[in-house]
Amino acid sequence: MKQIGVYNWTLPAWAGRLPDGRTYNTCPSAGICRQVCYARHGTYLWPAVRAKHHSNLQFVLDDPDGWQQAMLAELAAPKFVGRWIRVHDSGDFFSDDYTTRWLRIMRDRPEVNFYCYTKEIDRFRRLVEPDPPENLLWVYSYGGTQDHVIDPQTDRVADVFPDEEAIAAAGWSSQEASDLLAVLGPRLVGVPANRIPHFLRRLDGRRFSEWQAEVDAERHTRRGAAAVRAITSAPSARRRDRTDRRQAA
Template structure:
């Protein structure tokens, strides 16, 4: 894991975003319930898509796919290192996935065991795997694990905004404040300690901001869901962003 913010002691574990191909030719989808976010994802732009960054994320995924028990054992051991033990009164945080998601039930269960093995660490995630987390994490949620559903996925309809901690991506800070959301900008730890309604301003990537326009991820997903054809055989691909006239 790598540290992303020394002052807040946040470490991150991540996978590649959405679909791709491993060096050995295997295809993968590390975000099985991604929806309109696919076309707006910062982790599918810039340096995330090339070179050492993508290679590192794909190595993480390959380890999980090829040797889940070995990966779990190594993560469990790693988290006992003194770097993950804050001075008295402090807390070390680990964000699980700044790209990718809980791609399968065995992978999620491995993480739940890891969380319980390291009660001195606070773990958190943004996730679009609403049904999976509600069934397998919520009923016996580790005290040191916090998860927040993020809009823009194919399971948005399962999110209860009055009850579930959630996040939506807005075009800018002004629009999220106008909607009554609390901004994530001051600290990513708002995902852990913030209110149910957390807003993220769109990343400053010009072509993605232009594509998103004035809508939130939630609104774009609702529009895509309303526009998608009935699928009688399987789930089919994630809905795409509505095209401009």
Template sequence: MNEIDALQLPGFATPVRRPRRLLTQNSRLKAIGVYNWTLPALRARLPDGQTITTCPAAGVCAAVCYARAGAYTWPSVRQRHLANLAYVVEDLTGWEQAMRAELRQPRFARDTWVRVHDSGDFWSDPYTEAWLAIMNASPHVQFYAYTKEVLRFKRIVEPARPPNFHWVYSLGGKEDTELNPAVDRVADVFPTEEAIHAAGWHSQKDDDRLAVLGPAPVGMSANNLKTQKRRQGNRTLGEWQASLRRRRSSVRWPLPAKDP
């Protein structure tokens, strides 16, 4: 049975391959029995020429994003992620219904965990609200996510949090200043596992779900990608974003001279 069916979507010149199974498992998450839903990282162009920014609050993280390298760049993987996004953009209601139906299948009957996005983020209000509806309709499933959409979550998600939804705010985004680590659960990417422990943070290395279930604040080590590791250096993404913000705030553009 094919995983993806071709489908002509409104506004698309050529058929887009729509996923038949929405939830998949990458190798790391499969090892702990977690399913995941994925979108293209940062932004993507759909077959009709429309460009969708899937990580609106991304900051310095975009320069070292693991989901823009390695296996994520393989044509078959990129096609799958693009199909996911096209489905959401062109038929959000149909996608929501399909996700609800899939989560009612026997393989998700109990003790199921779903990571929402191992790439991409909650990029719009309607998309976020659709996920909340899915979660409320699937109380037997535990959902979790890393997100940089701080303002959107504080406006939409926090006031109506489904009891089976767990998340952590990931530093390195444009909305870091909206976070209070004394109140908000936060995670940061460190250059090494040793750096996490030296800072007194708590690693999620043994199980990705520790990001939302274990002690906080949460640290994760940078992926072993040479270019990305060189760009990050010995700083965390949160430190890098804060440094960039300080540099930008220190710039004083000269005012134009007044006319005599």
């Protein structure tokens, strides 16, 4: 990433446990993406890498003011002028306070460019979209529990596809040549799936948006069936049913 002038800030991906025993979830709106998350595979699992990600999160949680000042101090270095920071190579904007602090950092460092992928659509609608920093660009990504509030007609959106051929066939634009194309290229962003064999088997030729839609539909069906069972098994419902049968007799 540094070859194209991009630096990363990262957290541990999705849910886990810190060394002190605290649990966390840095991707509260993760959906099917967590089943094929590249940041829960390979080098991300190396002890040194994992320890660094945990350290970043602990700093944010334990001393948010200190973390914010440390970020401002680091980003004041000349090497960041005109460069790009990808916020969250893994992890996401997990709380309102954390998101608001990032917005302050961005406004206080206007000479640095920032971008991100996020599945925290509702949080961005409330906190970012009304008055975004001029040096922030973002793309909403499919595969989360808030997919249903993404508007592909107006939002900049990213979807993971099985391969480059599937991206082209859908008429979307790949960001494979440079990750910055996710925010600087055409609005419909195609991301080719990582070539991790067991991840590809789970993806099964689908886009993230398609897979998430299937899961959401199945969940909706189960909830509907559970609601019907709860109603029909309620004591009042059983009494009404017995009364109806007696009257019919």
